[in-house]
Amino acid sequence: MSTIPKLLMPVVGLLLFLALWNGVAKTIDTSLGQFPGPAQVWEQSLTLINEHIAQRDKASDFYARQEERNAERLAKDPSFEPKIRPFTGAPTFFDQIWTSLYTVMVGFVIASIVAVPVGILCGLSRSAYSAMNPLIQIFKPVSPLAWLPLVTMVVSAVYVSEDPMFSKSFITSAFTVSLCCLWPTLINTAVGVSNIDSDLVNVSKVLRLKPLSHVQKIVLPASIPMIFTGLRLSLGIGWMVLIAAEMLAQNPGLGKFVWDEFQNGSSESLARIMVAVITIGIIGFLLDRLMLSVQRLVSWDKNAVLR
Amino acid sequence: MQSKHLELSQVGIDFPTPKGPFTALTDVNLKIAKGEFISLIGHSGCGKSTVLNIVAGLHTATTGGVILDGSEVREPGPERAVVFQNHSLLPWLSVYKNVELAVKQTQKNKSKKEIREWVMHNLELVHMTHALEKLPSEISGGMKQRVGIARALAMEPKVLLMDEPFGALDALTRAHLQDSLMEIHAELGNTVIMITHDVDEAVLLSDRIVMMTNGPSATIGEVLDVKLARPRDRLALADNPEYNHYRHEVLTFLYEKQKKVETVSSRQSAKKSSDSKKSNAA
Numbered sequence: 001m002s003t004i005p006k007l008l009m010p011v012v013g014l015l016l017f018l019a020l021w022n023g024v025a026k027t028i029d030t031s032l033g034q035f036p037g038p039a040q041v042w043e044q045s046l047t048l049i050n051e052h053i054a055q056r057d058k059a060s061d062f063y064a065r066q067e068e069r070n071a072e073r074l075a076k077d078p079s080f081e082p083k084i085r086p087f088t089g090a091p092t093f094f095d096q097i098w099t100s101l102y103t104v105m106v107g108f109v110i111a112s113i114v115a116v117p118v119g120i121l122c123g124l125s126r127s128a129y130s131a132m133n134p135l136i137q138i139f140k141p142v143s144p145l146a147w148l149p150l151v152t153m154v155v156s157a158v159y160v161s162e163d164p165m166f167s168k169s170f171i172t173s174a175f176t177v178s179l180c181c182l183w184p185t186l187i188n189t190a191v192g193v194s195n196i197d198s199d200l201v202n203v204s205k206v207l208r209l210k211p212l213s214h215v216q217k218i219v220l221p222a223s224i225p226m227i228f229t230g231l232r233l234s235l236g237i238g239w240m241v242l243i244a245a246e247m248l249a250q251n252p253g254l255g256k257f258v259w260d261e262f263q264n265g266s267s268e269s270l271a272r273i274m275v276a277v278i279t280i281g282i283i284g285f286l287l288d289r290l291m292l293s294v295q296r297l298v299s300w301d302k303n304a305v306l307r
Numbered sequence: 308m309q310s311k312h313l314e315l316s317q318v319g320i321d322f323p324t325p326k327g328p329f330t331a332l333t334d335v336n337l338k339i340a341k342g343e344f345i346s347l348i349g350h351s352g353c354g355k356s357t358v359l360n361i362v363a364g365l366h367t368a369t370t371g372g373v374i375l376d377g378s379e380v381r382e383p384g385p386e387r388a389v390v391f392q393n394h395s396l397l398p399w400l401s402v403y404k405n406v407e408l409a410v411k412q413t414q415k416n417k418s419k420k421e422i423r424e425w426v427m428h429n430l431e432l433v434h435m436t437h438a439l440e441k442l443p444s445e446i447s448g449g450m451k452q453r454v455g456i457a458r459a460l461a462m463e464p465k466v467l468l469m470d471e472p473f474g475a476l477d478a479l480t481r482a483h484l485q486d487s488l489m490e491i492h493a494e495l496g497n498t499v500i501m502i503t504h505d506v507d508e509a510v511l512l513s514d515r516i517v518m519m520t521n522g523p524s525a526t527i528g529e530v531l532d533v534k535l536a537r538p539r540d541r542l543a544l545a546d547n548p549e550y551n552h553y554r555h556e557v558l559t560f561l562y563e564k565q566k567k568v569e570t571v572s573s574r575q576s577a578k579k580s581s582d583s584k585k586s587n588a589a
Contacts, residue, residue: 199395202365205383207412207462217408221399300399300442 036271041278044271052092059087091252097279100253103170104242104287107177108235114178115185115234116227120219122186123193132186140183144176144241148248151175173242173251180241184233192226193219221300228295235291239284254280312341312498313466317371318361320354331357333524335371337517339466342496346509348557349519349528350565355502358519359468362500363389375465385413388464392471394451396443396458403439406430406458413462429461430454432491449480453487460491469501473508481505482541485512493538506561510553511539518560528565531556 018038028035036044063084070082091099122129155172196219204218246255258276261269318335321328332354339345347355360366362373364383373380375387383389396405406426410417417425430436433453443451452472459467472488473481485508492499492512503509509516513533520528533553535544544550 197395199391199393200397202363202383202389202391203395203397205365206363206385206387206389207409208382208384209412213412218397221397224399301444 030270032265032270033267036274040268040271041274044268045275047268048093048272048275052094055089055092058089062087062089093257093275093279096253096257097283099170099251100242100246100255101283103173103246103251103253104177104235104238106170107174107242108181108238110174111178111182111234111238112185112231115182115230116189119186119189119227119230120193120215120223122190123196123223124215124219129190129194132190136183136186139179140187142180144180144244145248147176147179148172148245151179152249167251169246169249169251172249173245173253173255176245176249177238177242181234181238184237185227185230188226188230188233189223192223192230195226196222225295225299225301228291228299232288232291232295235287236284239280239287243280311338311374312343312376313339313362314374315358315362315371316374318358318368318373319370320357320361320366321369330524331522332361332368332526333370334526337527337530339498339500341498344492344499344512344514345501346513346516347500347502347519348504348506348509348516348561349525350521350561351504353519353522354525355519356470359389359470359500359502362466363387363468365389385409385462386465388459388462388467390452390455390459390467390469390472392474394443394448394455396451396454398443401440401442402430402435402446402454405443405454406461409458409461425461429457432460432494433457433487447480449476449484452476452484456484456488456491460495460497464497466498466500469499471502471504474504481508486541488512489537489539506554506557509557510535510550511541511544516553516557518557518565521565529560 022037022039025035025037066084070080070084073080074082118132122132152168152172155168155175159168159171200218200222204214209217242253243255243258245251246253247259250256250259254276258273261272261276315335315337319330319333321330323329335358337345347358349355357366361368362380364380364387367381380387396402397408400408403426406429407422410422410425414422414425427436430439433456435450435453435457438446438450443454446454452475456469456472459469473484476484489512491497501512510533516531516533517527518529518531519525531553535547535550535553
């Protein structure tokens, strides 16, 4: 295929989808009004951007006023210790995107820190694998929604502090993400490690590499492609799980945005939810591309077709 | 056979199968002198690789054992370096780094400068100093095998074990590498045990050719002393009656005394190696 149709076909597909969406949306009437078509969604995304800008202006005004007042009081009374109160306005759509990204990354990193070493252990030792396998098979298909109440209660009971660094809803969401996105990395790492070319293992034996340098010099580099396949799947699952977790845990991210709009039930809610849906999709896609480029960067097998 | 350098005595091995133990090798006895070049030849599936793996320490013999310079072989180690059939270079390391890993691991008292010199020296032996920073995937099969040999030599092995080192190469590349190997052997005088399917290769390179009977329960059938003067020149030898006599001896052993009747199932599993054997015999 030449370059023009290569760019053309995705555009054609997209336009067809928009036309179909537009047509179908007009025929659906909900209790919150007509189902939003592309035009309404576009309008709402602009509204969300404007709301964000307005909120930022409000915040900077708020801080400016505080400083002005503090300066005045300091002029009158030099012993006065100025205090800056944080702005407590509602988070905007973009703040919520950041919260979601931050939460999913924390959950994903925790999961990876656990899954890669355990996966390597399972790949190296048949008995470790036999011991872990039933647990993996049972916990892998569990929905995040089933974990969530348990995680919530455990976090409430265990994470008690006067001045919490993180909010409970954040920790609950992040841990739920970890629990659900552990498995693909674990399984792929184990498979990657156990399938290392036996000749490479023999090279290691002839060189008498110690267990730690065997893992470091042979096992880890040899299984990097599979580990990254697992990590990409994990991040994808984590992102999906996060939205559900945020809805229930009330972590102020995209999941909460969707839930709040749903509860709010204004005539614009559906269009705003649709903006969130598309945003979630685009971010998920970008996260996957990001992992893919990291994978390309660290993988020694430059001939492998990665997609 | 003057000094006992490497000795295999009563070596046998059983592999467990669902139908009970399968005896792959029995009563393999062989004494190898220092600096000797030994070829193991036999039909595929006769246990040549198993013998080599036992000497390497990658397999443990069920009966008997291997003694190198007075101590028993119990595990793999760099004094018995292996050149694997498919080179098995680490694909994520450059040519230089592959050899360097072996040097760093086996000669820990060397300084940085000495490590570099030793790596370069071994890569010079195999004529590979022009591709130091290339990854294994970027060089040809013959080049990879050269690097594999350099890596094995860099471990300063007492015995160099080669498992069909040139089996996967085309005839011209193979001839080049055989010449290189003869040069290196003349210079360093390592003890070498090489597995081969190739009758010409065995006669050209070896001091002794160890011919193995067909499995199961394979063992050493005959040992042929090759008393051709070194250095050997493949062109001159092509017409040499003595050389042809040795070839004839090996061929007679392989195709008359140990004629292999292949069943369909064994043919499938051994297809690749028997294909190359046919072309070598032709």
